Amino acid sequence: MPSVRFRLNGVERDVDTDPDRMLLDVLRGSLAVTGPHFGCGAGECGACNVMVDGRAVSSCDMPLWSVAGKEVMTLEGLGSAEHPHPLQRAFIAEQALQCGYCVSGILISAAALLKQNPSPSKDDVKRALDGNLCRCGAHNRMVRAVLRAAAEMAAR
Amino acid sequence: MNAPPKLPVSLAANPLLSSWLTFSRDGHVLVSPGKVEIGQGIVTALAQIAADELDVDIARVRMVRASTAMSPNEGVTSGSLSIQQSGRALRHACAEIRRIFLVAASDRLGVAADTLSVEDGTISGPGNVRTSYWELAEDVDLKREATAGASAKAIAQRSLAGHSVERLDIPDKVFGRPPFIQDQVLPNMLYGRVLRPDNARASLIALKDETTRTTAGLVAIVRDGRFCGVVSETENGAEIALQALGKAAVWSEGDALPDENDLASFLKAEPSELTVIDTRPAPTPATKARTIRRQYTRPYIAHASIAPSCAIAQWTGDKVHVWTHSQGVYLLRADLALVLNLPVENITVEHMEGAGCYGHNAADDVALDAVLLARTAGGRPVRVQWSRQDEMSQAPFGAAMAIEIEADLDPAGEIVDWRHAVWSNGHAARPGRATQPALLAGFELEKPFPRMISSNPPQANGGGADRNAIPLYNFPAWTIESHRLLTMPIRTSALRTLGAQGNVFAIECFLDEIASERAEDPVAFRLRYLRDERARDVIRAAAKRANWKPERTPGIGHGIGFARYKNTGAYCAVVAEIEGDEDIRVRKLTLAVDVGEAINPDGVINQIEGGAIQATSWVLKERVRFDQQRITSTSWSDYPILRFTEVPDVEVELIQRSELDPVGAGEAAHGPVTAAIANAVFDCLGVRIRNLPINRDSLIAAME
Numbered sequence: 001m002p003s004v005r006f007r008l009n010g011v012e013r014d015v016d017t018d019p020d021r022m023l024l025d026v027l028r029g030s031l032a033v034t035g036p037h038f039g040c041g042a043g044e045c046g047a048c049n050v051m052v053d054g055r056a057v058s059s060c061d062m063p064l065w066s067v068a069g070k071e072v073m074t075l076e077g078l079g080s081a082e083h084p085h086p087l088q089r090a091f092i093a094e095q096a097l098q099c100g101y102c103v104s105g106i107l108i109s110a111a112a113l114l115k116q117n118p119s120p121s122k123d124d125v126k127r128a129l130d131g132n133l134c135r136c137g138a139h140n141r142m143v144r145a146v147l148r149a150a151a152e153m154a155a156r
Numbered sequence: 157m158n159a160p161p162k163l164p165v166s167l168a169a170n171p172l173l174s175s176w177l178t179f180s181r182d183g184h185v186l187v188s189p190g191k192v193e194i195g196q197g198i199v200t201a202l203a204q205i206a207a208d209e210l211d212v213d214i215a216r217v218r219m220v221r222a223s224t225a226m227s228p229n230e231g232v233t234s235g236s237l238s239i240q241q242s243g244r245a246l247r248h249a250c251a252e253i254r255r256i257f258l259v260a261a262s263d264r265l266g267v268a269a270d271t272l273s274v275e276d277g278t279i280s281g282p283g284n285v286r287t288s289y290w291e292l293a294e295d296v297d298l299k300r301e302a303t304a305g306a307s308a309k310a311i312a313q314r315s316l317a318g319h320s321v322e323r324l325d326i327p328d329k330v331f332g333r334p335p336f337i338q339d340q341v342l343p344n345m346l347y348g349r350v351l352r353p354d355n356a357r358a359s360l361i362a363l364k365d366e367t368t369r370t371t372a373g374l375v376a377i378v379r380d381g382r383f384c385g386v387v388s389e390t391e392n393g394a395e396i397a398l399q400a401l402g403k404a405a406v407w408s409e410g411d412a413l414p415d416e417n418d419l420a421s422f423l424k425a426e427p428s429e430l431t432v433i434d435t436r437p438a439p440t441p442a443t444k445a446r447t448i449r450r451q452y453t454r455p456y457i458a459h460a461s462i463a464p465s466c467a468i469a470q471w472t473g474d475k476v477h478v479w480t481h482s483q484g485v486y487l488l489r490a491d492l493a494l495v496l497n498l499p500v501e502n503i504t505v506e507h508m509e510g511a512g513c514y515g516h517n518a519a520d521d522v523a524l525d526a527v528l529l530a531r532t533a534g535g536r537p538v539r540v541q542w543s544r545q546d547e548m549s550q551a552p553f554g555a556a557m558a559i560e561i562e563a564d565l566d567p568a569g570e571i572v573d574w575r576h577a578v579w580s581n582g583h584a585a586r587p588g589r590a591t592q593p594a595l596l597a598g599f600e601l602e603k604p605f606p607r608m609i610s611s612n613p614p615q616a617n618g619g620g621a622d623r624n625a626i627p628l629y630n631f632p633a634w635t636i637e638s639h640r641l642l643t644m645p646i647r648t649s650a651l652r653t654l655g656a657q658g659n660v661f662a663i664e665c666f667l668d669e670i671a672s673e674r675a676e677d678p679v680a681f682r683l684r685y686l687r688d689e690r691a692r693d694v695i696r697a698a699a700k701r702a703n704w705k706p707e708r709t710p711g712i713g714h715g716i717g718f719a720r721y722k723n724t725g726a727y728c729a730v731v732a733e734i735e736g737d738e739d740i741r742v743r744k745l746t747l748a749v750d751v752g753e754a755i756n757p758d759g760v761i762n763q764i765e766g767g768a769i770q771a772t773s774w775v776l777k778e779r780v781r782f783d784q785q786r787i788t789s790t791s792w793s794d795y796p797i798l799r800f801t802e803v804p805d806v807e808v809e810l811i812q813r814s815e816l817d818p819v820g821a822g823e824a825a826h827g828p829v830t831a832a833i834a835n836a837v838f839d840c841l842g843v844r845i846r847n848l849p850i851n852r853d854s855l856i857a858a859m860e
Contacts, residue, residue, distance in 0.1 A: 025392050034339035035332040039462050040544040044792035047462055075332040088330045095322065095758055098766050099195025099512035100329030101336060102462045129800040133792065135462050136195055136512040137769030138762070139803040 006067045008033070009077030019065035024048045026064050027074065035075030035104045039133070046132030049105035050074050056105075056112035058131075075104040078111055087111055090149035091142070098136030106132045110146045119150055161304040166190070166245035170228030173256075174298035176249040177206065179289045183277065185212055188220035189246060190230025191238040193325060194483060194513035196822050197759040198238045200323045204316040204755055205243050209250035209308060211274035212289070214321060223506040224489050232484035232586060234515065234650060235618060236725055236820025239755060243818060252306035253298060260296045261287050311753070311814050318814055320758030325509075337481055337508040338466045338541060345468070346375055348529035348540040349398040350385035350597070352550055354786035355410030356647065360384065368400040376532035377401065381602035385529050387538055413645050413782045420453050420558040423579040428639040433615055433622045438633035442572035444564040448670065452561075452662035454848040456780035457554035457651055458795055463511030464547040465518035469526035470537035475502045476530070480523040481510025487588025488520050492527060494593045495605070514770070516649040518542055518551035520587045521596040528597055548795055549787035550596060553780055554651030555581040555610070557621065557658035561666045569674045571685070574634040576625050576663070581641045582610030583620035583654035594649075609644045613654075618722035624656035624827060627663055628720055629685040646782070652767075653721070653823045657774070660719040660827025661834065661848065668715065668835040669844060678716055678835065679704055690750050690813075691720060694729040697748035697809050702731035711735055712743075713840025717831030719824075726751040726824035727811075730768065732832035733804075736840040740850055742772050742804040742833055749808060749824060752816035760821045761808045767825035768806050773798035774826070775833050779849050 003016045008031065015026055027033045027050070036059050039047030043058040050059045051073040079085030087110050090096070097103045106129060113120055113128035120128070125146045126139075134142070163171065170176070170190065178186045187206045193199045199219040207214040220227070230242055255269075258279065262269035265285040272281040280286040311317075328335055353360070360382045368377055368386065373393030378385045386401055388394035414422035468479040476496075482488040485505040493500045510519060522542055530538040542550070557580040564573035585608045587594040598605040612620025619625070622638040671681035679699045686692050695718050698704075706714055713736055718729040727750040735741045745768045754760045777796050781789035789795035830848070838844050843858045 021392060025395075029391050032341070034334065037334075037336070037338065037463065038541070039464075040792055042544065042791060045462060079331070081327060081331050084331070091330045092322065092326055095320075095326060095762060097326060097329060098197070098762060099462075099509075100326070100334065101195075101338075101511035103329055104332060104334070107330065123801075126800040126803070132800070133462060133797060134800075135460060135514075135770070135797065137766030137773075137803075139769060139798075139800050140765060140806055141762070143800070 004064050004068050006069060007071045009073055015064065017064065019063065021064050022060055023050070023062045023064050023067055024059040027059060033074050033076055037101055037104055046105040046109060047102050049108040049132065051108050051112050054112060054115050056109040075107055078107060085111065086149040086152045087146065090145040090152065094141050094145040094148060096141035096145040097138045102132060102134045106134070106142055113146070114150055114153065119154055122147065163302055163304050164244040164248050166228065166230050166241045167248050167302050170230070171301040173249055173253055173300055173302055175226060175228045176246060177253055178298060179293040181290055181293055183216060183290050185210060185217050186220050187217055187246065188222070188227045189242045190222055190228040191233045191242040192222050192483065192507045193509055194233060195511070196763060197323050197756065199325065200321060201239055201755045201759055202242060202246055203324060204321050205247050206250050208314045208316045209247050210254050210277070212277040214316060216277060219324065221507045222485050223504065224485050225504050225506070227485070229486045232487055234483055236721060236823045239818045239820055243755065247308045248306060249302055251308040252302055255306055257289055257292055257296060260292050264292065317753065317755045318757065318812065320756055323759070335509045336463070337468065337479055337510055338463055340468060340479065340508065340539070342468065342537040344536045346387050346389060346533050346536050346538045347391040347394040348385055348387045348526060348538045349394045350383070350525045350540065351398060351401050351405060352546055353407040353410070356550065357410030358407040360405060361408055362406040364404045365401060368397050368404055371397040371400055378529055378532055380528065381600055381604060383528065383597050383600040385525065387529050387532055409785060411645060412784050416782050419455060419556045420451060423556060423558045423641065427642045428579065429642060431638045431640070433619065433636040433638050434626045434634070436634045438573060442632065443566050444572060445567040447562055447564050449560065449562040450666055450669070450846060452559045452658070452665065452846045454557050454658040454661065456556045456646055456648070457774055457778050458548055458780050458789070459514050459517040459551055459651060460548065460795060460797060461511045461513065461517060464542040464544055465522040465551070466510060466539065466541040467523040467526040468537050468539045469523070469530040471530050471533070471535060474498065476527055477504045477506070478523050478527060479506050479508045480519060481508060481513065482519045482523060483513060483516070484586070484588060487586060488523055491520065491587035491593040491595050492524060495524060495595060495598045496527065515554070515651040516552055516586050518547060520594070521551065524595040524597045545790040548790045552585060552647045552649035555583050555621065555648035557655060559658055559662040561662055563666065563670065571631050571670065572633065574627065574631045576634070577637040577639065578621045578625055578655060578659065579639045580621040580655060581644050581648040582612045583648065583650055584613055585610035585649040609642065610648050612638065612640055618724070619655065621655040623654045623659065623722060624719055625659040626723060628688065628691060628723055630687050631685065653826045656719065656721060656823065657771070657826045657830055660717065661830040664717045664828070664831030665834050665844065665846065668838065677705065682718060690727050691718065693811060694718065694727045694748040694750050697811060698729040698731050698746055701748065701807065701809050702746040704731060711737065711840065713836040713838070715832045715835025715837070715839055717828035717835065719827045721824045725819045726821055728764070728824040728828045730825065730828045730832045732829065732836040734833060734836040734840055736837055738855070739852055740776060740837055741802070742776065744805045745772070745829060746807045747809065747825060748811060749821065750811040750813060751819050751821050753814045753818040754810055754812055755818055757810055757812065760810060763821040764808045764825050765806045767822060768829045769798060769803055771826040771829035772804060772833065775830050775848060775850055777849055777851065
């Protein structure tokens with residue numbers, strides 16, 4: 001079986017598996033990384049979003065081979081309770097979720113936005129998150145949280 | 157003479173104090189309510205109540221997930237009743253437990269109990285004597301029944317209730333330590349998938365499963381009547397086996413589905429059972445000058461949770477342990493016992509969080525799927541997850557409704573009689589409440605259980621299709637009727653608000669129309685017909701905050717909607733601001749809400765915001781689609797929901813009434829928001845949309 005090599009949350013990984021398997025399945029299955037969530041399997045909801053070379057993409061419809069040699073980041077790579085990313089702090093401060101199932105993908109989309117545009121407007125944030133679905137209706141809190149994180153990062 | 161004090165309902169049903177709360181020796185309070193976290197933040201509000209009543213820091217409170225192995229049986233987490241039922245019971249239980257510990261401390265310390273005080277679990281008294289809940293825990297037996305005597309603290313002495321304590325579950329969810337069942341991996345776990353036909357009534361004619369048998373990692377193919385599924389060593393293997401099985405299955409055609417474009421005719425033509433919900437006879441004969449009649453409809457609505465439903469089951473001999481995101485662990489257990497023909501003692505059902513739950517979704521169905529598949533797993537746990545397609549087509553839907561309202565007006569245009577009739581499938585087919593199971597696979601087995609036809613809870617419990625059909629307005633006379641369908645070609649059960657969204661939409665739009673014909677301001681018109689001061693307050697508060705009524709601007713419209721959920725729950729009024737041309741965009745929703753005592757104000761506001769946004773999604777976008785044979789809206793493309801760029805600004809004013817018992821907030825906004833948007837569309841475009849959803853098609857239809 002050919003192996004696919006890529007960096008996952010800063011660590012070099014070699015995966016011996018069918019390279020046509022979807023990245024989400026490999027992350028959650030072989031690599032036991034459960035931050036990215038299964039939502040639809042068709043790239044339509046954003047629950048499985050991961051960052052690939054700085055861009056937020058859905059991993060449920062992305063074959064493993066397509067990330068060969070690339071840098072993949074999941075929620076686990078964003079920050080931790082000990083070293084939280086400003087977005088994570090802001091989501092807690094704004095109490096920016098209800099059930100939280102979609103949040104992993106939304107944090108990734110937001111992190112990718114802030115990499116490209118450190119001082120986004122409210123509309124920029126909404127556009128960046130438009131591919132992520134939230135069913136509980138926590139959207140406005142999430143937008144506020146992203147703006148709060150951007151402000152915090154700018155003040156540093 | 158005063159009536160003897162009574163225990164809160166939930167505590168009377170589960171009087172054993174230790175089932176609600178225990179202390180650990182390492183300084184924690186383990187609180188185990190029967191209600192479950194479904195994304196609404198309930199465990200935090202309950203932790204606040206416990207910490208307040210016991211005088212402990214909330215950081216010491218550990219919330220235990222509900223399980224039939226030990227938790228109080230609080231039925232189902234639904235109907236916006238958790239804070240009312242569980243909160244009240246827990247407060248009482250904690251007050252009594254605090255008193256029991258003070259007596260025990262008094263014995264140990266040799267000082268009178270009424271001289272003792274508690275601070276963060278440490279009990280101290282005169283002469284610097286002290287002990288603690290944790291020290292005393294071993295000596296105090298909480299395996300005793302609650303008594304009616306204990307009284308909770310006065311409101312002024314509570315330090316956490318009424319404050320926006322941060323939710324306990326949020327850090328785990330933002331740091332990727334999610335408690336979701338979909339992420340749980342038990343030792344030696346297998347993965348299962350179930351194959352279902354497009355038409356729920358189709359029969360399985362043939363299953364040529366040779367190819368499936370050769371898929372990598374396959375553990376078992378399960379077939380029992382029309383129920384069939386696969387078990388595999390890996391999730392990927394289960395998916396591959398399921399695809400192979402899908403190709404191997406030959407299904408018959410099923411029963412025909414109704415015409416999705418003429419739901420009202422379908423609902424009114426089906427055989428139905430008529431219930432007169434309420435009548436108010438006219439006190440004096442009135443002069444009727446004319447009668448206005450209008451019909452409103454809402455389509456079937458999907459739960460459409462972001463995660464497909466999931467469950468884990470593990471057999472040990474003839475005992476099975478089930479992990480589930482069901483809203484009612486005991487109710488699910490009762491139905492599993494019926495299907496498996498086992499005593500309930502053989503089944504343990506334990507709650508584990510899933511994605512947001514808005515009613516009776518597929519959580520219970522997939523639990524039975526997992527139990528059936530796990531029978532072949534030789535004692536290994538099996539995790540089963542539905543596909544997005546099944547989640548959108550096989551789970552129960554919120555029922556479609558047709559609502560007809562007639563009002564008799566006197567010569568001055570005042571309402572003298574009011575008749576409201578609803579045609580709808582029932583809004584409840586939950587498990588655990590009947591002699592037959594309500595679980596999908598139960599209808600598919602070789603020896604199938606009869607397919608459950610959904611019913612309606614009685615009006616005393618808030619009603620189903622008739623929920624909020626009785627007007628809160630003080631009309632002199634009315635007749636309220638409900639026609640419940642006796643057939644069910646499309647499966648329905650409880651979805652957030654049950655019938656209230658449809659009924660409030662109809663009542664509030666109809667009132668708007670009457671007010672408009674009288675050239676009377678719709679806010680003033682409503683206030684004239686309302687006697688309830690709390691109702692009047694939320695309407696006035698929302699109107700004031702939205703600067704009612706803003707000056708007319710071309711292309712912009714404003715509308716108002718109001719209801720008290722179930723006529724006994726939270727009050728909610730909303731002003732909608734919309735932008736309309738060939739499409740409708742909701743720009744802003746301004747709400748005022750009264751839930752009595754708001755234990756966690758930000759939690760209440762979060763629920764109201766979420767309800768308002770979800771309702772906007774229902775109104776503008778949502779409609780389950782189907783052809784003659786199958787549900788066709790099985791993906792996010794076919795069943796779109798509101799996106800970030802479409803979400804309105806939402807402002808919530810909370811009227812805090814600490815002196816009044818708290819009620820839930822999760823379902824208060826849907827009806828009022830629906831009506832407010834429709835009324836704003838009229839204000840903007842001059843057309844009355846009476847058939848949901850409000851989109852380009854319904855605008856064109858209404859203009860024709």
